[in-house]
Amino acid sequence: MRQLNPTVKFSVILLVGLIVSFQNNLRLNLILVILFATITAVYLPILKWLRLWLWLSLAAIGVFFSGYFFLQEKTVGGQWYGWHLSGQTRYGLQLATRIYSFGFLGASFAATTTLPALIESLQQQLHLPPQFAYGIMAAFHVAPLIPPVYRQTQLSLWSRGLSAPWLSARLMTPLLVKSVRWSEILATAMISRGFTAEAPRTHFKKYQIQWFDWLFAVSLIGLTVGVTFWKSF
Numbered sequence: 001m002r003q004l005n006p007t008v009k010f011s012v013i014l015l016v017g018l019i020v021s022f023q024n025n026l027r028l029n030l031i032l033v034i035l036f037a038t039i040t041a042v043y044l045p046i047l048k049w050l051r052l053w054l055w056l057s058l059a060a061i062g063v064f065f066s067g068y069f070f071l072q073e074k075t076v077g078g079q080w081y082g083w084h085l086s087g088q089t090r091y092g093l094q095l096a097t098r099i100y101s102f103g104f105l106g107a108s109f110a111a112t113t114t115l116p117a118l119i120e121s122l123q124q125q126l127h128l129p130p131q132f133a134y135g136i137m138a139a140f141h142v143a144p145l146i147p148p149v150y151r152q153t154q155l156s157l158w159s160r161g162l163s164a165p166w167l168s169a170r171l172m173t174p175l176l177v178k179s180v181r182w183s184e185i186l187a188t189a190m191i192s193r194g195f196t197a198e199a200p201r202t203h204f205k206k207y208q209i210q211w212f213d214w215l216f217a218v219s220l221i222g223l224t225v226g227v228t229f230w231k232s233f
Contacts, residue, residue, distance in 0.1 A: 006122075008216065008217055009109060009216070016105060024095075024098075036107070043111040056104075060096040067096075068088045119137055120205060124203060134190065142182050153175070157171075
């Protein structure tokens with residue numbers, strides 16, 4: 001998975017996720033969960049992998065009972081379509097396994113792709129403008145600075161005998177001011193180093209679409225479409 005072109009990998013996984021989201025196919029969901037859970041287990045430490053299962057399970061349990069209790073049941077001739085499950089149980093499992101498939105699809109991409117590699121690939125394959133590419137990278141690198149600043153502002157208010165709700169303007173205003181200041185500093189730093197969006201740019205690493213990228217795309221999309229048109233499970 002790490003050798004795949006990031007743009008191809010992102011596009012294929014996004015397309016598969018869209019196909020899954022527009023249908024209730026229990027067989028397809030289970031196949032994707034088994035496949036990508038195995039892939040994710042190869043690239044993630046065991047504790048992170050188990051933690052991923054835990055969080056996905058919590059979400060899946062809630063979605064299962066939502067589908068189970070709020071399904072408007074429909075029968076034909078007194079028989080349920082598909083396997084020997086009640087309509088409520090079947091619908092709940094369809095929704096729950098969809099959560100797992102979404103989670104492991106995204107986790108497999110995140111575990112095998114770095115942000116700089118994705119941005120570089122998007123610039124080379126999809127001709128993403130440099131100003132957007134570097135803006136995305138700057139936003140991701142600035143994001144980890146926000147929690148410490150939030151906590152520092154909160155402690156500063158407490159030291160003055162003041163309190164503020166979680167999304168209070170007293171807490172959000174300093175964050176907005178610092179975000180604007182960070183963006184100005186980054187913009188000034190890039191301009192001082194000669195960055196211009198119009199100038200031709202070279203890339204340290206060239207990303208190309210190889211035969212195994214096409215094999216991955218055709219295989220995964222073919223599997224998804226084939227199971228979609230298979231007899232209802």
